[in-house]
Amino acid sequence: MMTEFEKMINGEHFNSLDLDLRLKREAARLACAKYNAHPSKGNLRHITRLFAQSELVVIEPGFQCDYGSQIYLGKGVYINFQCVLLDSAPIHIGDQVLIGPAAHLYTVDHPRDAAARASGECFARPIHIGNRVWIGGGAKVLPGMTIGDDAIIAANAVVTRNVAQGERYLG
Template identity: 80%
Template sequence: MTEFEKMTRGESFNAIDLDLRLRREATRLACAKFNSHPSKGNLRHVTRLFAAFDSVVIEPGFQCDYGSQIHLGKNVFINFQCVFLDSAPIHIGDDVLIGPAVHLYTVDHPRDADLRASGECSAKSIKIGNKVWIGGGAKILPGIEIGDNAIIAANAVVTRNVADNERYFG
């Protein structure tokens, strides 16, 4: 089984595997085309990577690892300088506003230094409900679920699940 297959199955994987590095490089190039010349035509370089999307506005500065595990609903707005590390699925609902410099991290690293040095990683999915507003600079950690209508404060580090209609200040 390849490291990519392990990763997409939710198993531990080696992030320094050549195939995974080449996939991330190809994704960086697609993002770079859009980020250097933001246009609808260049946005296609990014959105064609996604597992699913309906209608999305992405401002320049967007980065992701693979794109293939990003699922976007209708009317999603992603502001400037956002980073989506999608080693596990990222599901974003409808009518979601994502502020500038928001980071979504699905990947995690071992606490053991030797395992970490070997490239071993794990990843947990992030799920964001409908009509969520995530303030600028927020960081969403692996495995987090954010309920419908929730508001995440600017610069919050989200370390636990957030309920429907909750305001999370971190």
Template identity: 80%
Template sequence: MTEFEKMLNGENFNGIDTDLRLRREAARLACAKFNAHPSKGNLRHVTRLFSEFGSVVIEPGFQCDYGSQIHIGERVYINFQCVFLDSAAIHIGNDVLIGPGAHLYTVDHPREADLRAVGHCFARPIHIGNNVWIGGGAKILPGISIGDNAIIAANAIVTRNVETNERYFK
């Protein structure tokens, strides 16, 4: 099984694998084309990476690892300088607002230095419900689910699941 297949299956994978590095480079180039000259025409370089998307506005500065595991609903707004590390699936519901500089991290690394040194990684999906507002600079960590109508404060580091209608201000 390839490292990409392991990653897609939710298994431990080697993040420094050549194929994975090339896939990240392709995503980086697609994002760079859009970020250098933001337009609807150039946005297609980014959205064609995505697994699925409805209607989305993405401001310049967007970065993703692969794009292939990003699922976006309808009427989603992604503000400037957002980063989506999609080694596992990122599901974003409808009517979601994501503030500038927000980061969504699905990938994680072992706590043992010797395993990190040889590229071991694992990833857990992120689920964001409908009508969610994520404030600027927020960081969503691997495996987090955010319920419908939730609000995540600016600069929050989300370390646990957020319930429907909850306000998360940590």
């Protein structure tokens, strides 16, 4: 029988209230808290060691993630202050991507049925962000979205559809 974590990483419905998942989120919160309390290159390792991939990244304080294990960061990614990456499914971010302050990337979603939501049932869809993308401050990227290379996402935009290469998305 598959664990809830295995269901989650395999793209199946999973129970977010599962003890193992709650402990994994707590470990990620503690790693983020260590860095956010005392931001330094040395303390950044508390966050980046959670990630599936990261190379030459800058992450400003206030960063939060669910697990970290499904975050893939390309070279030269800059994540500004107070960003949130909910990584119940993979988040792939290409090279030289700029993410503005308080931007949020959500892979997790919840059933529309109230009883299913109350039970803790969730599902997640991956987010793919191409190279040299600029995501403005306060933008929200919803589950399952793909943003093409060189695209610009306006500040405070809510990305509800895929964004083509080079497109300026105003939300």
